[in-house]
Amino acid sequence: MNLLRKLLFPFAILYAFITSLRNFLYDKGILKSHSFAIPVIAVGNLSVGGTGKTPQIEYLIRLLSPNYKVATLSRGYKRKSSGFILAGNNASAEILGDEPFQYHKKFPDIQVAVDADRKNGIERLLNQRNKPDIILLDDAFQHRRVKAGFYILLTSYGDLFSDDFVLPVGNLRESSIGGRRANIIVVTKCQADITNDEQGIIKVKLKRALDCRDDKSVEIFFSTVAYDDKVYNETESRSVSEVKATSKLLLAGIAKPKPFFDYLQSGTDEILQYPDHHHFSESEISGIKNKAGDKIIITTEKDFVRLKAKILKKQLFYLPIKSELVSNQEAFDQTILNYVGTRKGNR
Numbered sequence: 001m002n003l004l005r006k007l008l009f010p011f012a013i014l015y016a017f018i019t020s021l022r023n024f025l026y027d028k029g030i031l032k033s034h035s036f037a038i039p040v041i042a043v044g045n046l047s048v049g050g051t052g053k054t055p056q057i058e059y060l061i062r063l064l065s066p067n068y069k070v071a072t073l074s075r076g077y078k079r080k081s082s083g084f085i086l087a088g089n090n091a092s093a094e095i096l097g098d099e100p101f102q103y104h105k106k107f108p109d110i111q112v113a114v115d116a117d118r119k120n121g122i123e124r125l126l127n128q129r130n131k132p133d134i135i136l137l138d139d140a141f142q143h144r145r146v147k148a149g150f151y152i153l154l155t156s157y158g159d160l161f162s163d164d165f166v167l168p169v170g171n172l173r174e175s176s177i178g179g180r181r182a183n184i185i186v187v188t189k190c191q192a193d194i195t196n197d198e199q200g201i202i203k204v205k206l207k208r209a210l211d212c213r214d215d216k217s218v219e220i221f222f223s224t225v226a227y228d229d230k231v232y233n234e235t236e237s238r239s240v241s242e243v244k245a246t247s248k249l250l251l252a253g254i255a256k257p258k259p260f261f262d263y264l265q266s267g268t269d270e271i272l273q274y275p276d277h278h279h280f281s282e283s284e285i286s287g288i289k290n291k292a293g294d295k296i297i298i299t300t301e302k303d304f305v306r307l308k309a310k311i312l313k314k315q316l317f318y319l320p321i322k323s324e325l326v327s328n329q330e331a332f333d334q335t336i337l338n339y340v341g342t343r344k345g346n347r
Contacts, residue, residue, distance in 0.1 A: 012169040019166070019174040026144040033147035034119050036126065039134045039340045042148035044141025046161045046179055047171040050255030050276065051154040052188035054099045054302065055225065055323035057138050061107050063333055064134055064340065069111075071132035073121045074100045074139065076114030078277045084124045087112040098277055098302045099138060105305065118146045134340055141181070142173055150339045153182035156256075157190040157222075160202065162209035176209040184335065185220045189259070190326055192224045199326075219335065222326040227263050231298050231317040234308065238296075238317065240264065249292040251299045251307075253278035264298055264319065278303075285310045 025031040041060065045051040057072060064070050076085070076097035087096055087104040096104065096114050104112040111132055115121030122135055137148055155161045161179060164170040179185065187202055203220050210218065230237045244266050252260050253274035261271055270291055274280075280288075288297070289311065297316050299307060304318035325332055 008168045012166050015168070016166045016175050019178075023144065023174065023178060031144070033144055035147040035149070036122055036135075038126070038132070039150070040122070040137060040146070040148040041134065041150045041152065041336070041339075042137040042140040042143070042146075043152045043154065044137075044139050044143075045154045046141070046173055046176060047155070047159065047164060048167070048173060049156075049159070049171060051156045051159075052223070052225065052323060053139055053154060054102065055321055056152065056154060056186065056188070056223075057099075057103065057136055058106065059323045060136055060336065061103070061110060063336060065107065065110055068133040068340065069130070070107075070134050070136065071111035071113060071125050072100065072103050072136045072138055073113050073115065073118060073125065074137075075116045075118075076100055077139075078279065079114060081114075082116075084113065084115040084117075084121055086124075086128075087114075093305045098305060101305050102301055118143050122146065142178075150336070151182045151184075153179050153185045154188050155185065155206070156188050157194075157202075160187070160205065162205040177211065179206075179210050180218070182218055183339075184332070185218055187220065187222045188225075188323065190222045190224045192226075192324075192326060194222060194224075194326055219331075221328060221332050223323050224326055225259065226322045226324045228320040228322075231264075231319050233317045234313055236314075240319075243296065243298060243317070246296065248295050249288070249297045251288065251297055251303060253280075253303050253306075254300050257300070260300055260319065270295070280306060280310065 026033055043053055043056050061070055074097060079097040080094045085095060087100065091101060091104050093101040100112050100114050111125065113121055113125055118137060118140055125132055125135060141151060141153060161172060161176050164172050166172045166175060185206060199222055206220060229240050231240065231243055244264060247268040249270045249272065250261055250264055251272045253276060255276040257273055272288065297311060299316065299318055301318045301320055308316060
């Protein structure tokens with residue numbers, strides 16, 4: 001592995017130069033960023049792979065939707081459609097992509113849109129008669145063509161951007177210095193009992209990677225993944241304690257499924273793991289059914305939206321998750337609400 005890293009290092013330096021040059025051109029206004037007159041909150045990360053963007057977007061929806069008309073805008077990764085689409089009655093995971101379809105099904109009172117061109121997507125949302133008060137941009141930290149008014153940067157507890165390097169040697173999409181654009185950093189997937197001392201050590205590491213000398217330059221929070229105590233399908237629910245004692249098939253097509261498997265697994269379970277955002281072929285569905293037999297199948301919420309039309313409804317369940325702040329939730333919420341409440345958008 002060390003030899004491979006040495007061989008790839010020149011390409012990583014080139015990649016870092018190109019992304020840094022791009023950021024410099026946007027920072028200096030040579031490449032144009034477009035801002036909008038309503039609050040726009042971008043959630044993203046510096047690294048490839050799962051950092052918990054979907055639970056974080058859902059947290060913001062729960063926080064803001066009681067008092068504001070909220071819209072989410074995603075690119076719709078791996079969807080089988082193109083251009084701008086606003087979710088409606090005919091929405092599906094194939095049309096919207098996994099996460100947007102999940103938002104649409106869980107939060108029917110918000111607007112869910114997809115467009116690879118975020119500028120066009122925002123303009124289309126704002127040209128509606130029923131335009132939103134707030135737009136949440138999903139996975140848009142590197143989308144510099146739109147200048148959001150507020151940036152939330154996510155980094156996983158077990159894979160901090162301060163310990164990583166740019167592609168292809170590491171997993172960073174850009175140098176860690178790019179994290180300076182963030183208003184808030186959330187360290188995701190922490191243990192719920194992470195100590196204040198450990199939080200302090202991580203804060204120092206992250207700020208050192210950002211070359212931040214001012215303790216007030218960026219706020220850093222810590223969150224954990226909270227698993228539901230029940231699994232669900234469209235007709236029933238079962239307690240996790242019950243399904244842990246049941247022989248079952250666990251299935252996941254997400255970036256880092258180990259915590260999901262660990263939470264539910266017992267000794268006699270079958271486990272199937274697929275790549276993130278995997279589209280299941282007919283032969284794979286047939287193989288899943290054969291492997292499961294008459295056992296129940298438990299999957300993630302993202303996989304459920306792609307599988308529910310292909311597997312018996314009574315057999316397939318999903319486990320919901322939520323993002324929860326380990327501490328300082330009130331301060332986090334108030335920071336978001338203060339930004340939105342100013343109604344100054346990105347100006």
